[in-house]
Amino acid sequence: MSTIENYVASEIAKVICEQLTGNPSGMQTGSAPFPQPTGAGTEMAKRVDYTLLKADATEEQIAELCEEAVAYGFPTVCVNSAFVAEAARLLANSPVRVSSVIGFPLGAAGTQAKVAEAQEAVRNGAAEVEMVAHVGMIKSKNWRYFKQDVEEVKRAVQGQAKVHVILETSLLNDTEKFKACLICRLVGVDAVKTSTGFSSTGATTSDIHLMREAAGDAMQIIASGGIRTKEEAEQLLKAGADRIGTGNGIAVATGVSPAQDSGGHVCVGCGNCKLPAGCPTGRVDIIVANDY
Numbered sequence: 001m002s003t004i005e006n007y008v009a010s011e012i013a014k015v016i017c018e019q020l021t022g023n024p025s026g027m028q029t030g031s032a033p034f035p036q037p038t039g040a041g042t043e044m045a046k047r048v049d050y051t052l053l054k055a056d057a058t059e060e061q062i063a064e065l066c067e068e069a070v071a072y073g074f075p076t077v078c079v080n081s082a083f084v085a086e087a088a089r090l091l092a093n094s095p096v097r098v099s100s101v102i103g104f105p106l107g108a109a110g111t112q113a114k115v116a117e118a119q120e121a122v123r124n125g126a127a128e129v130e131m132v133a134h135v136g137m138i139k140s141k142n143w144r145y146f147k148q149d150v151e152e153v154k155r156a157v158q159g160q161a162k163v164h165v166i167l168e169t170s171l172l173n174d175t176e177k178f179k180a181c182l183i184c185r186l187v188g189v190d191a192v193k194t195s196t197g198f199s200s201t202g203a204t205t206s207d208i209h210l211m212r213e214a215a216g217d218a219m220q221i222i223a224s225g226g227i228r229t230k231e232e233a234e235q236l237l238k239a240g241a242d243r244i245g246t247g248n249g250i251a252v253a254t255g256v257s258p259a260q261d262s263g264g265h266v267c268v269g270c271g272n273c274k275l276p277a278g279c280p281t282g283r284v285d286i287i288v289a290n291d292y
Contacts, residue, residue, distance in 0.1 A: 040071060040072045040073050040253075041072070042073075042253055044230060044233065044252060044253050045074055045253040046073060046074075046075060047233070047237065047242070047244050048072075048074045048075070048233075048243075048244050048245075048246060048249040048252055048253055049075070049076045049077075049078050049099060049222065049224075049243055049244065049245040049246070050068065050069045050072075050076065050077050050078070050246070050247070051077070051078040051079075051197075051224070051245050051246055051247045051249070052065045052077070052078075052247055053078065053079065053101060053104065053105075053196075053197065053198075053247075057079075057080070057083070059083075059086065062079060062083045062086060062087055063086075063090060065079070065087075066087055066090040066091050066096070067090075068249070068250065069091070069094075069249075070094050072249065072250060072253055074249055074253075075095070075096065075097060076096065076097045076098070076127075076128065077091070077096060077097075077098055077099065078099040078100070078130065079099070079100060080100070080101060081101065081102065081117050081120060081121045081124075081126075084098055084100045084125055084126045085124040085125060087125070088124060088125025089125075097127040097128060098127055098128075099126060099128035099129070099164075100117075100118075100121035100126040100128070100129050100130070101129075101130045101132065101166070101196075102114050102117045102118050102121065102129050102130060102131040102132065103117065103131055103132045104130075104132050104166075104196060105196040105197075105198040105199075106132065106135075107131070107133050107134050107166070107168065108134055108135075108136060111148065111149050111152045111153075114131055114149065114152070114153050115152050115156040118131065118153050118157055118161075119156050119157065121161075122157050122160050122161045126161055127161055127162065128161055128162045128164060128190075129153065129157060129161050129162075129163055130164040130165075130166055130193060131149075131150070131153045131163070131164070131166065132166045132168065133149070133150075133165055133167050133180060134146060134149055135167075135168050135171050135172070137149070138176050138179075138180055139171075139176070143179065146180065146183060147183050147186070147187060150163075150165055150183070150184060150187050150189060151187050154187060154188065154189060162190040162191070163189045163190055164189065164190060164191040164192065164193050164222065165180075165184050165189050165191075165192050165193065166192075166193040166195065166196055166224075167180050167181075167192060167193065167195075168194075168195055168196055169195060169203075169204075169207045169211075170195060170199045170200045170201040170202070170225075171199060177207065177210055177211065177214075178210060178213070178214045180192075181211050181214035181219075182214050184215075185214065185215055185216070185218045185219055190219060190220060191219050191220035191221065191222050191243070192211055192215060192219055192220075192222070193221075193222040193223075193224055194207055194208070194211070194221075194222070194223055194224050194225055195224050195225030195226075196224075196225065197224060197225040197226065197247075199225070201225065201226065202223075202224060202225020202227065203223035203224055203225050203226065203227060203236055203241070205235055205236060205238075205239040208221060208223055208236055208239040208240045208241050209239050212239070212240030212241075220242040220243060221240055221241045221242050221243075222241065222242065222243045222244070222245050223236040223237075223241035223243070223244055223245065224244070224245030224246065225245075227245075227246040227252065228246070228248045228251060228252075229248075229251060229252065230251070230252050230253070230254070231255075232252075233252045
C-alpha cells in the first residue's frame with residue numbers, strides 16, 4: 001500500500017480500537033462528571049425532557065446531552081432510536097430515563113415499521129417511546145387507522161415502556177386535536193405531546209388547554225416545539241402541561257439565555273470554570289464568550 005493508504009488504515013484501526021476498548025466521550029457512566037451547576041435539581045429542571053433529535057447529532061453530542069441531564073437533574077433524555085443503546089449505557093446508574101422517538105419526524109411510516117422501531121428501542125434500554133401520529137390519516141378522518149396505529153405500538157412494548165403520542169398540533173384543527181386526544185385516552189397511552197419541533201410551529205397555551213380538557217387526568221400533556229425560555233415553559237405548565245420537551249433545557253431550567261450560539265450549551269455563570277472542576281460543558285468558547 002502507498003504511504004497515504006497506510007496512514008488511513010492506521011487511523012481507522014485506532015478509531016475502531018478506541019470504540020471497542022475505551023470510552024471516547026470520557027463520561028463517567030451513571031454519575032455526574034462535575035459539580036452540579038446553578039439551576040440543577042430545581043422544580044423546573046424536574047419537568048424537562050432534555051432533547052436532541054436533529055439529523056446531524058453526533059455521538060459526542062449525545063454524550064454531552066447525557067452528562068448535562070445528570071448534572072442538571074433532568075428526568076429524561078429524548079433521542080432518536082439509533083442512539084438509545086449508547087444513551088442507556090451512559091445513564092445506566094443514574095436516575096435519568098431514556099426516551100426514544102418512533103416514526104420520527106413525519107409519522108407516516110407504516111404501523112409495523114413503528115412497531116419494529118419501538119421494540120428495538122425498548123430492547124436497547126428505552127423507558128419511554130414517543131410515536132409520531134400519522135397526521136395524514138387524522139386529516140383524512142381515518143380514525144380507525146389512527147387508533148390501530150397507536151394500539152399496535154402500545155401492544156408491542158407490552159408494558160415495558162411508557163407510550164406517548166406526538167400529535168403535531170400545528171397541522172391539526174381543534175376538532176382533530178380533541179378527537180386524537182380522546183382516542184389516545186381510550187387506548188390508554190401515558191401521554192400526548194404537542195409537536196416534533198420539525199413543523200411550522202410548536203407548543204401553544206391554547207393547544208395545551210384543549211389537550212388537557214380532552215385528556216383529563218388520564219394522561220400527561222407534554223409541551224414541545226419552540227420552547228426556548230423559562231418564561232415560555234412556565235406559561236405552558238400553567239396552562240396544563242405536565243412536562244416540557246426541549247433542547248434548550250439548561251436555559252429553561254436556569255432562566256439564563258445563551259450569550260451566543262454555542263452549540264446548544266449555555267453559560268449559566270456557575271463559576272466552575274474558576275475551580276479545578278472546570279467548565280461543566282468543557283467548552284472553552286463559552287468561557288471566552290461570557291468573559292469568564
